[in-house]
Amino acid sequence: MENQATSDVDLVLLTRFNLPSEGPESLIRAEEGWLADRWGLFERYTVPSVRAQTDHDVHWIIYLDPQSPAWLIEHMTLLADEGLVTPIYRERVLPPELAADIAATVGEAHGTLLATANLDNDDGLSPDFVARLKDAAGPGRQAVYFEVGLIRSPTRLYLRHDPVNAFVAVTEPWDGAVTCWVDWHNLLSDHMPVRVVAGAPAWLQVVHGRNVSNRALGDLVDPAIYRDAFPGCLDDLVTPTTTTLLVEQYVVRPGRAVKEGVRAGVKAIFMRLFGKDGWTKVKHAWKRLTSRFS
16 A cells, blocks of 8 residues: 655644543543542553654644543643644534534644544654554555554563554544544444554554553563553562463463453454344443442
8 A cells, every 4th residue: 555645744643632421431531539540540651642743744733621620621621732733622522513613723734634543642653653544544544453563461561462452543634534442342343444554553542540441461571571662650569470471371361362352252243143232232231239338
């Protein structure tokens, strides 16, 4: 596939920070301290990773609840004054509003192609993510997944191969653009061709106590190998011992694989029978049930 010149690609990162939402996420966001904890993760991992991009020609739209507290608005205003983000306050984001916000953010002097990439507010990107995504852009619409990334738990680091991960991007002509938010990240193949890009880790997913869906998956690795690729994000992690690696390989990982297989099977059945709404309701009910005993 012949790649588009990077100067013809307008890249926009899209982040839902604290938009009002339904389902299991709403229960997490209602917990005391959620917003402060989320800001801490955002400030530690997400913001530095965007600042560190080797290609600075990128726009970053962050959607926030209009009822956000003053301290969060102040922090976002400072990032906007820096030129790093475009904060937009909405109760929800529908496709027409999203298209208008992107057009207003990029401006009239845009290129030939639009690239939009999802970035959660507790995760990070490799310094070359923007450059690699522009290089991957083709003449038509496609979903782009960088297959290899890292998953960080509070104490360990995992190398993850995931061809349909949440850091999905969509590159497409401006006219009629649907963006990477047209559907769930693992359902974009229903809408367009998919391109999976191999290579060095392109993203960092952070697993913490308030995650709704993310889990530590992949191969346990030495964080020292990847510290330069994700500066400041892995400094507090230590090299796993030989014993830890053996236990992970022969005990923990096989058990995790069985559990993930069961979960994937259950999800596939519910999705087939009841669709996305059915699966969301199941997650919501499960979260309500488990929260009573936590």
